[in-house]
Amino acid sequence: MTGASLWPRYAEPADLAAIEAVPLAERGLPESTYALLSRAAGWWPDHPATTVLPEAARWREPVRRTFAELLADVHRYANLLWELGIRRGDAVALMAPNCADLIPATLAAQLAGIAAPLNGGLSRDHLGELLRRSGARVLITAGPELAPEIWDTARTLAAELDVVLVLRPTGAAGEPAALPAIKGVRVGYLADLAAGHDATDFDGEPPVASDLAALFHTGGTTGAPKLAAHTHANEVTDAWMIAANSLLDPGSAVFAALPLFHVNALVVTLLAPLFKGQHAVWAGPLGYREPALYGQFWKIVEHHRIAAMSAVPTVYAVLAQCPVDADIASLRFAMVGASPLPAAVRAGFQTHTGVTLVEGYGLTEATCASARSFPDAPRPGSVGQRMPYQRMKVVHPETGEELPGGETGVLAIGGPTVFPGYVVGRAGNAYVLDGLGKLRDGWLDTGDLARLDADGFVRLAGRVKDLIIRGGHNIDPAMIEDALLSHPDVTAAGAVGRPDEHSGEVPVAYVTLVPGATVTEDELRAWAAGRVPERAAAPKEVTVLDALPVTDVGKPYKLALRADANRRAITEALVAFDGATVDAVIEDGTVVATVTLPSEVDESKVAATLARYTVSTRLTCQGKS
Template identity: 40%
Template sequence: MTEEFTIRGLKDLEEIEKIPYTERAREKSTTELLEKGAAIDPEAPAISFLTSGDAYDKPMVLSYSRFMGGIRQTANMLHDLGIGPGEVVTYILPNLPQTHYVLWGAEAAGIANPINPLLEPATIKEICASAGTKILVALGEMPGTDIWQKTEAIIKDIPSLEYVIRVNGPSDPSQNILGFDETVAKYPSDHYTFDRDIDPDETASLYHTGGTTGTPKLARRSHYNEVIMAYDLQMMGGFTTESTLLCGLPLFHCNGTMVTGLGPFAVGAHIVLLSPMGYRDPSVMKNFFKIVEKYRAEIFSAVPTVFATLLDLPVDADLSSLKYAICGAAPLSVELFKRVETHTGIKILEGYGLTEGAVASAINPKDGERKVGSIGIRMPYQSMKTAIVDDSGQYVRDAETNEIGAVAIKGPNVFKGYVEASHNENIWLPDGSFNTGDLGKIDEDGYVWLTGRKKELIIRGGHNIDPAIIEEPLYKMAGVKTVAAVGKPDPYSGEVPVAYVQKAEDADISEKQIMDWAKQNVGEKAAVPKEIMLVNEIPLTPVGKIFKPALRHDATRRAYESELEALGDLAESVEVTVEEDKQHGTRADIRVKPAPGTDMETIREKINELLARYTVYYTVEKKA
């Protein structure tokens, strides 16, 4: 049996921390930790892989013995092909058992570098160049995916590349392409063919966290960063050897690989891999509640878009096995939170983390008070604080209780910096804490409340988009003078990118022409703006910088006004203004003049219904 922890608040964390983390997490590497978890019961299921949501009752089941055999074979193959400490294996794969073999096999032999398959070829190429990719593992030709076409388009332009390994496809020795299945089968599965004494501080993985074309931002994570995070997840999450967790988030992102990967694998738990597409597979979502019942799932991790989808599904199965669901990556509106819990009975724990902190830094305690709208309390052996920094990012002082400042994290889970030195400027506070770029406050009980982002990332369905990926290509269009990309609130994705454009004098270009240009030139499909707004003037700060808060406020106003059109005959007029708020970061003030015979309570209920899926705080007042 795995040790279980009761965590109600900070006092329980302090009790846990009386034992030094080095005594709890004794393993030096992810390889050692995986071997330990698999040894608990080698014949227990490690992964049940669903080929689709409709085939949820016909899984491919991998025992821990077979799972570790696949990892060892892959590590042996990669080592034989020249991968050693410090050398990088990049993969472009959907959620497959082989993806886990490649990820953990690469960390055993060298360094793993997961890449989002939805990125455009030019962006993938730049990431590989920055990482120094020696072996690229990619999915072969399959209907419904263009991964192989993207791979073929770039492999001749990656100077460090020596081999391409094709999953679900044949070898082609003339092109240095190896078929994964036929090649890996040549290697033993019961032992490693090489000796590697991994130092805990050695780099295990490089995760892409954003960055503009040409300067990708790759987070350098050590083996021990990931080992201690697995322990943190197990302590705070409460999963044990007997637990079953659902994995629907992608295995190029550390939520998928850590929360529903290394953490559970470390204790011999069972992962149900929800098809190659995960939550993006409509058949998975359609059958989601039946999947929970079939596998007696205890836990799943998702982003707000998934919860919004669940709200629209009938509860047609027994969900009594579910202990809770974790919501991270982007804020969940309080109204949506309450509606999902009422509709499904699922207990939601909101949390917070980032790639640079191995994945998680705070969560609402499973056994204690859940403060809806907060991201909970810090995790064991981590510190979180808020700090006041000046406009150039320089530390001024620590923030007081309930004072908004930059959220900073510190602990053995925090990464070693970015690969590109330019990205490491001003990211560390004097005490060694990492400045996340998020803004928040910490209350008297230690609960953290996010109030906004100082960094300007747009978070679309949990996917980080750097505005510069949109702005740089648009600046290259003739007739464009100034561009600013911001996030516009969206009921399903949390935010979607939109671009405000100021034309050059006498330029004759339309919003449609700019959108067409964006579709052809923005290097990431998810980053293509959903809307182009031509404006007479982009707001500037007194020193001439683009003032993006004003544009974010305008985008929020537009989104809310559009939704509130559905009030129809209930209101004579609706006015929305958006501004900064000291407590909530951003606040929308909605003033309504009710139609004759309509009371304000009816209007409030309708507004709450219309805006339930949005996260920006709002007030409703009667307009005289």
């Protein structure tokens, strides 16, 4: 495979057509994530592959692996899993913060079986359901030294397991803590149990492109969990599309700090660098959530000559306040995604650092990345151009009919990165997968409202489920958020519908402000009213918060805002009923207003008041069962 075939020029939007003139099948992509790693180890055996920091304060004491050493550890860990009975259709759960051994463990799980990464911060009930759905009988998890809370969770989940393999902190020295016995479960340290296994080859059959590589859980922190399946072809293809970026040279260093239970960490900062022998520098177990990292960040960039990084907007908002106390000329650009990028954050970071923020777009069901921007060819308001070989169209939200270019509808994605479905059961040794309404004739319904131009650039217009419906009129929350984000003191904005007895819903908004801002909520409401393109979209209220709610991977969590809006609306509606208290909870992705009444309040009158609102409610009286 020639370099020209594997690496076409991909530096500007016009390159897309020339790239796609060559069929993807002729690009010579590796068969699997294991084949990708093996090729990297063969081409650059002694080059640094991963450098993992134990924590921000000890960033000068990392654990480094060359590509050959990384492959050797993957062989050892995969052969241990093989000995434990893991085969191609078996899931291996992984639940730990990022550490040096989690990286080869994840790749080993994809080699021997199927990796099923878990966010240890989820509720134990949620984690238990994910384990049951995955069918995993082996769990690789943080030990008591690395993450005591996750270790405690792992012990409570052990009844579902046969084997628990324990990870130590990056660079841990001395004898590890003794692990307690768990009845019926084999427990031991992963590195110790794998030490005697063959490091030169894998004992089983390596995976092929169509085999499942991973099961990623999707959604926020509530509702029924879903496991999205990825094939090896999905992950390798998407990683190649990212690596094809002509702006990053072979051997460049990239900074990684997102958790490995998230697809961005796996595809963007683990798999994509394997294509060009690039060096991934990983933050400590807390990643971007470690406050001390920000005080050391620019020194780390200078020391490792970091060329690119990937983070969510809130990270860049913080970095824009950190003095640049090092030479960061190596940092070519910074990738941003997962949530809309406020103009104030973009301007603040770029002015402060001189580094361009490059937006992207993707979702777990399309493996990871589906659109990318270009630092030297900005398209304001766009999250980027569709990536090579991925197809995109915009369809009517009800009929599914494709809409003409420039019209707003539901974005649909087709092509080699679209997932095969969610896990809904098992049949023999294989998973039963179903699109659950997200797949139609090979096209993925993203649930995102968007416009698509002739060059394949995507302009998002909110989520279908986030539409505010006022008296039958659809209001795009993005127009309200954009109006508020144009205010120099606003750093983030979220607009949602608030229940209204006359209109069904009216728009309200929540914002965060720059430190020291004195603008009032009424002033922001007037600012937005003067800038939204239609009167119906003017927010009835603007509420200032310290931070907008996000999911565990940093995506906006509008359900929490809708819950607050519901609570406020129902509280006002029941103000005449002394002693009535209102809460709003999220159950299976739906907001439910829970109303508790003193025994002397007429329950039927309260029920009649609530009936005027299109809100799910639960009514209880004190003293009644």
